[in-house]
Amino acid sequence: MVIEPPIFHVGEASVRIGAQTIIDGLSFDLKAGEFLCILGPNGAGKSTCLKVLVGLTAVAEGEVLLSGVPVATTSRRELATKVSYVPQGDPGGFAFTVRSFVEMGRYPYLGPWQPLSLADREAVEQAMRTTEVHHLADRLIGSLSGGERQRTVIAAALAQGGRVLLLDEPTSFLDYRHQLQVLELLEHLHQEQGYTIIAVTHDLNSTLGLADRALALVAGRSVFFGPPGELLDDRRLEQIFDCPFSMVDAPGLDIPVLVPKRSRVGRGRP
Numbered sequence: 001m002v003i004e005p006p007i008f009h010v011g012e013a014s015v016r017i018g019a020q021t022i023i024d025g026l027s028f029d030l031k032a033g034e035f036l037c038i039l040g041p042n043g044a045g046k047s048t049c050l051k052v053l054v055g056l057t058a059v060a061e062g063e064v065l066l067s068g069v070p071v072a073t074t075s076r077r078e079l080a081t082k083v084s085y086v087p088q089g090d091p092g093g094f095a096f097t098v099r100s101f102v103e104m105g106r107y108p109y110l111g112p113w114q115p116l117s118l119a120d121r122e123a124v125e126q127a128m129r130t131t132e133v134h135h136l137a138d139r140l141i142g143s144l145s146g147g148e149r150q151r152t153v154i155a156a157a158l159a160q161g162g163r164v165l166l167l168d169e170p171t172s173f174l175d176y177r178h179q180l181q182v183l184e185l186l187e188h189l190h191q192e193q194g195y196t197i198i199a200v201t202h203d204l205n206s207t208l209g210l211a212d213r214a215l216a217l218v219a220g221r222s223v224f225f226g227p228p229g230e231l232l233d234d235r236r237l238e239q240i241f242d243c244p245f246s247m248v249d250a251p252g253l254d255i256p257v258l259v260p261k262r263s264r265v266g267r268g269r270p
Helices: 046-053 076-080 098-109 118-130 146-159 176-191 204-210 234-241
Strands: 008-017 020-030 035-039 061-066 083-086 164-168 196-200 213-218 221-226 245-248 257-260
Touching (some): 008 046, 020 046, 020 061, 020 221, 035 204, 046 061, 046 164, 046 213, 083 146, 118 176, 146 164, 146 176, 176 204, 213 234
Parallel strands (some): 035 213, 083 164
Antiparallel strands (some): 008 020
8 A cells, every 4th residue: 555645744844044043943744635724923934834835945954845755856847836826915917817817827837938728728717717707807907806816816826737725814905705705715625626725824713714734833933733623722822822812602613713802901091
Protein backbone atom coordinates (compact mmCIF):
# COMPACT_ATOMS: atom_id res chain seq x y z
CA MET A 1 0.00 0.00 0.00
CA VAL A 2 1.41 3.35 -1.10
CA ILE A 3 1.11 6.11 1.50
CA GLU A 4 0.69 9.53 -0.07
CA PRO A 5 2.81 12.30 1.45
CA PRO A 6 0.99 15.27 2.96
CA ILE A 7 0.07 18.00 0.48
CA PHE A 8 2.21 20.33 2.62
CA HIS A 9 4.98 19.42 5.02
CA VAL A 10 6.56 22.31 6.88
CA GLY A 11 9.51 21.32 9.04
CA GLU A 12 11.19 23.76 11.43
CA ALA A 13 10.87 26.56 8.87
CA SER A 14 12.16 30.02 9.74
CA VAL A 15 12.04 33.28 7.79
CA ARG A 16 14.23 36.26 8.58
CA ILE A 17 14.42 39.77 7.18
CA GLY A 18 17.71 41.22 8.30
CA ALA A 19 17.94 40.69 12.03
CA GLN A 20 14.16 40.25 12.41
CA THR A 21 12.63 36.77 12.61
CA ILE A 22 9.22 36.69 10.90
CA ILE A 23 8.59 32.92 11.08
CA ASP A 24 10.31 30.97 13.83
CA GLY A 25 10.59 27.16 13.66
CA LEU A 26 7.19 26.51 12.12
CA SER A 27 6.19 22.85 11.66
CA PHE A 28 2.95 21.21 10.50
CA ASP A 29 1.58 18.69 8.00
CA LEU A 30 -1.62 19.16 6.01
CA LYS A 31 -3.41 16.40 4.10
CA ALA A 32 -4.80 16.87 0.61
CA GLY A 33 -8.42 18.03 0.72
CA GLU A 34 -8.21 19.63 4.16
CA PHE A 35 -9.19 23.20 5.01
CA LEU A 36 -6.68 25.03 7.20
CA CYS A 37 -7.48 28.33 8.89
CA ILE A 38 -4.44 30.45 9.89
CA LEU A 39 -5.12 33.00 12.60
CA GLY A 40 -3.36 35.26 15.03
CA PRO A 41 -2.86 38.93 15.86
CA ASN A 42 -1.50 41.50 13.44
CA GLY A 43 2.18 40.97 12.71
CA ALA A 44 2.10 37.30 13.71
CA GLY A 45 3.48 36.10 10.36
CA LYS A 46 0.26 34.78 8.81
CA SER A 47 0.66 36.34 5.35
CA THR A 48 4.35 35.40 5.30
CA CYS A 49 3.33 31.80 6.00
CA LEU A 50 1.20 31.77 2.83
CA LYS A 51 4.06 33.25 0.80
CA VAL A 52 6.38 30.55 2.10
CA LEU A 53 3.95 27.83 1.00
CA VAL A 54 3.66 29.23 -2.52
CA GLY A 55 7.39 29.87 -2.86
CA LEU A 56 7.26 33.67 -2.87
CA THR A 57 9.33 33.87 0.32
CA ALA A 58 12.32 31.62 0.95
CA VAL A 59 13.01 30.03 4.31
CA ALA A 60 16.35 30.65 6.03
CA GLU A 61 16.14 27.29 7.80
CA GLY A 62 13.99 24.18 7.65
CA GLU A 63 12.02 22.76 4.74
CA VAL A 64 8.74 23.22 2.91
CA LEU A 65 7.52 20.29 0.79
CA LEU A 66 4.60 20.18 -1.62
CA SER A 67 3.50 16.55 -2.10
CA GLY A 68 6.96 15.48 -0.97
CA VAL A 69 8.86 17.81 -3.32
CA PRO A 70 10.77 20.87 -2.02
CA VAL A 71 9.00 24.10 -2.94
CA ALA A 72 12.40 25.80 -3.18
CA THR A 73 13.48 23.61 -6.11
CA THR A 74 10.15 23.66 -7.98
CA SER A 75 9.84 26.12 -10.86
CA ARG A 76 7.43 29.03 -10.58
CA ARG A 77 5.48 27.77 -13.58
CA GLU A 78 5.10 24.26 -12.17
CA LEU A 79 4.08 25.60 -8.76
CA ALA A 80 1.43 27.74 -10.45
CA THR A 81 -0.18 24.62 -11.96
CA LYS A 82 -0.58 23.14 -8.48
CA VAL A 83 -1.08 26.04 -6.07
CA SER A 84 -3.07 29.25 -6.57
CA TYR A 85 -2.45 32.25 -4.33
CA VAL A 86 -5.05 34.99 -3.75
CA PRO A 87 -3.43 37.90 -1.89
CA GLN A 88 -5.28 40.39 0.24
CA GLY A 89 -6.70 43.56 -1.28
CA ASP A 90 -7.96 44.68 -4.67
CA PRO A 91 -6.72 42.66 -7.64
CA GLY A 92 -5.91 45.66 -9.83
CA GLY A 93 -6.40 45.21 -13.56
CA PHE A 94 -9.47 47.46 -13.47
CA ALA A 95 -9.24 48.04 -17.24
CA PHE A 96 -9.67 44.30 -17.94
CA THR A 97 -12.96 42.52 -18.35
CA VAL A 98 -13.81 39.67 -16.00
CA ARG A 99 -13.22 37.14 -18.78
CA SER A 100 -9.82 38.62 -19.65
CA PHE A 101 -8.78 38.64 -16.01
CA VAL A 102 -9.79 35.01 -15.48
CA GLU A 103 -7.98 34.04 -18.69
CA MET A 104 -4.76 35.30 -17.10
CA GLY A 105 -5.02 32.31 -14.76
CA ARG A 106 -4.00 30.09 -17.69
CA TYR A 107 -0.53 31.67 -17.98
CA PRO A 108 1.34 28.59 -16.62
CA TYR A 109 0.27 26.61 -19.68
CA LEU A 110 1.04 29.19 -22.38
CA GLY A 111 4.21 30.12 -24.22
CA PRO A 112 5.05 33.68 -25.27
CA TRP A 113 2.23 35.16 -27.41
CA GLN A 114 0.54 31.76 -27.53
CA PRO A 115 -3.26 32.03 -27.84
CA LEU A 116 -5.64 30.18 -25.55
CA SER A 117 -6.46 26.66 -26.63
CA LEU A 118 -9.91 25.11 -26.49
CA ALA A 119 -8.95 23.43 -23.19
CA ASP A 120 -7.84 26.80 -21.79
CA ARG A 121 -11.14 28.43 -22.74
CA GLU A 122 -13.12 25.57 -21.24
CA ALA A 123 -11.17 25.93 -17.98
CA VAL A 124 -11.94 29.66 -17.92
CA GLU A 125 -15.65 29.09 -18.57
CA GLN A 126 -15.85 26.41 -15.87
CA ALA A 127 -14.08 28.66 -13.35
CA MET A 128 -16.51 31.51 -14.03
CA ARG A 129 -19.50 29.21 -13.69
CA THR A 130 -18.21 27.74 -10.42
CA THR A 131 -17.72 31.21 -8.90
CA GLU A 132 -20.97 32.53 -10.44
CA VAL A 133 -19.35 35.41 -12.32
CA HIS A 134 -20.14 34.09 -15.80
CA HIS A 135 -22.87 36.70 -16.25
CA LEU A 136 -20.26 39.39 -15.53
CA ALA A 137 -17.80 38.13 -18.16
CA ASP A 138 -17.88 41.31 -20.28
CA ARG A 139 -17.91 43.76 -17.37
CA LEU A 140 -14.79 45.72 -16.45
CA ILE A 141 -13.18 44.71 -13.13
CA GLY A 142 -13.38 48.34 -11.99
CA SER A 143 -17.18 48.34 -12.31
CA LEU A 144 -17.71 45.39 -9.96
CA SER A 145 -18.63 45.34 -6.29
CA GLY A 146 -16.04 44.14 -3.78
CA GLY A 147 -17.68 40.72 -3.54
CA GLU A 148 -17.86 40.34 -7.32
CA ARG A 149 -14.18 41.25 -7.62
CA GLN A 150 -13.23 38.70 -4.98
CA ARG A 151 -15.15 35.95 -6.74
CA THR A 152 -13.48 36.97 -10.01
CA VAL A 153 -10.04 36.67 -8.41
CA ILE A 154 -10.96 33.23 -7.08
CA ALA A 155 -12.18 32.31 -10.59
CA ALA A 156 -8.73 33.21 -11.98
CA ALA A 157 -7.17 31.05 -9.26
CA LEU A 158 -9.40 28.12 -10.21
CA ALA A 159 -8.58 28.60 -13.89
CA GLN A 160 -4.93 27.86 -13.04
CA GLY A 161 -5.99 24.25 -12.68
CA GLY A 162 -4.33 23.44 -9.36
CA ARG A 163 -6.11 21.81 -6.46
CA VAL A 164 -4.66 23.98 -3.70
CA LEU A 165 -5.97 27.47 -2.91
CA LEU A 166 -4.15 29.89 -0.61
CA LEU A 167 -6.23 32.91 0.37
CA ASP A 168 -5.16 35.91 2.44
CA GLU A 169 -8.14 37.45 4.25
CA PRO A 170 -10.67 36.41 1.56
CA THR A 171 -13.59 38.26 3.19
CA SER A 172 -11.82 41.48 4.21
CA PHE A 173 -13.62 44.73 3.36
CA LEU A 174 -16.78 42.89 2.26
CA ASP A 175 -20.27 43.50 3.61
CA TYR A 176 -22.11 40.63 5.27
CA ARG A 177 -23.93 39.45 2.13
CA HIS A 178 -20.76 39.30 0.06
CA GLN A 179 -18.83 37.69 2.93
CA LEU A 180 -21.45 34.94 3.00
CA GLN A 181 -21.23 34.44 -0.77
CA VAL A 182 -17.45 34.01 -0.62
CA LEU A 183 -17.63 31.68 2.38
CA GLU A 184 -20.30 29.55 0.71
CA LEU A 185 -18.10 29.36 -2.39
CA LEU A 186 -15.12 28.18 -0.31
CA GLU A 187 -17.31 25.62 1.45
CA HIS A 188 -18.50 24.31 -1.93
CA LEU A 189 -14.93 24.08 -3.27
CA HIS A 190 -13.79 22.25 -0.15
CA GLN A 191 -16.70 19.95 0.59
CA GLU A 192 -18.00 19.17 -2.90
CA GLN A 193 -14.96 19.58 -5.15
CA GLY A 194 -12.22 18.45 -2.77
CA TYR A 195 -9.91 21.44 -2.94
CA THR A 196 -7.22 21.91 -0.33
CA ILE A 197 -7.78 25.40 1.09
CA ILE A 198 -5.57 27.47 3.38
CA ALA A 199 -7.07 30.77 4.46
CA VAL A 200 -5.63 33.52 6.64
CA THR A 201 -8.38 35.21 8.61
CA HIS A 202 -9.20 37.55 11.46
CA ASP A 203 -12.87 36.55 11.38
CA LEU A 204 -12.92 33.51 13.64
CA ASN A 205 -16.69 33.13 13.68
CA SER A 206 -17.09 32.76 9.93
CA THR A 207 -14.01 30.78 8.94
CA LEU A 208 -13.36 28.41 11.86
CA GLY A 209 -16.66 26.67 11.16
CA LEU A 210 -15.42 25.68 7.70
CA ALA A 211 -11.98 24.46 8.72
CA ASP A 212 -10.64 20.97 9.46
CA ARG A 213 -7.50 22.39 11.09
CA ALA A 214 -6.54 25.68 12.70
CA LEU A 215 -3.03 27.11 12.99
CA ALA A 216 -2.50 29.96 15.46
CA LEU A 217 0.62 32.11 15.18
CA VAL A 218 1.98 34.58 17.71
CA ALA A 219 5.19 36.49 16.92
CA GLY A 220 6.02 34.03 14.15
CA ARG A 221 5.69 30.90 16.29
CA SER A 222 3.00 28.26 16.23
CA VAL A 223 1.05 28.20 19.50
CA PHE A 224 -1.71 25.87 18.29
CA PHE A 225 -2.27 23.40 15.46
CA GLY A 226 -5.22 21.06 15.50
CA PRO A 227 -9.01 20.77 15.23
CA PRO A 228 -10.75 24.16 15.54
CA GLY A 229 -12.95 22.92 18.38
CA GLU A 230 -9.89 22.41 20.58
CA LEU A 231 -8.89 26.04 20.04
CA LEU A 232 -12.13 27.32 21.54
CA ASP A 233 -10.94 27.94 25.07
CA ASP A 234 -11.33 31.47 26.44
CA ARG A 235 -7.95 31.43 28.19
CA ARG A 236 -6.15 30.10 25.13
CA LEU A 237 -7.78 32.70 22.88
CA GLU A 238 -6.91 35.47 25.31
CA GLN A 239 -3.26 34.36 25.25
CA ILE A 240 -3.26 34.45 21.45
CA PHE A 241 -5.04 37.75 20.91
CA ASP A 242 -4.29 39.51 24.22
CA CYS A 243 -8.01 40.07 24.55
CA PRO A 244 -10.65 38.33 26.72
CA PHE A 245 -13.45 36.43 24.95
CA SER A 246 -16.90 35.13 25.74
CA MET A 247 -18.23 32.06 23.92
CA VAL A 248 -21.94 32.03 23.14
CA ASP A 249 -23.80 28.96 21.89
CA ALA A 250 -25.80 29.69 18.75
CA PRO A 251 -28.60 27.49 17.33
CA GLY A 252 -27.60 25.67 14.15
CA LEU A 253 -23.86 26.20 14.59
CA ASP A 254 -21.37 23.46 15.45
CA ILE A 255 -19.07 25.83 17.34
CA PRO A 256 -19.90 28.74 19.66
CA VAL A 257 -19.82 32.37 18.58
CA LEU A 258 -16.76 34.23 19.89
CA VAL A 259 -17.39 37.68 21.34
CA PRO A 260 -14.50 39.89 22.56
CA LYS A 261 -15.15 41.26 26.01
CA ARG A 262 -14.84 44.94 26.71
CA SER A 263 -12.21 45.44 29.36
CA ARG A 264 -13.42 48.91 30.33
CA VAL A 265 -16.54 51.05 30.02
CA GLY A 266 -15.18 53.11 27.13
CA ARG A 267 -12.23 55.08 25.88
CA GLY A 268 -11.52 58.09 28.03
CA ARG A 269 -14.16 57.23 30.63
CA PRO A 270 -13.26 56.74 34.30
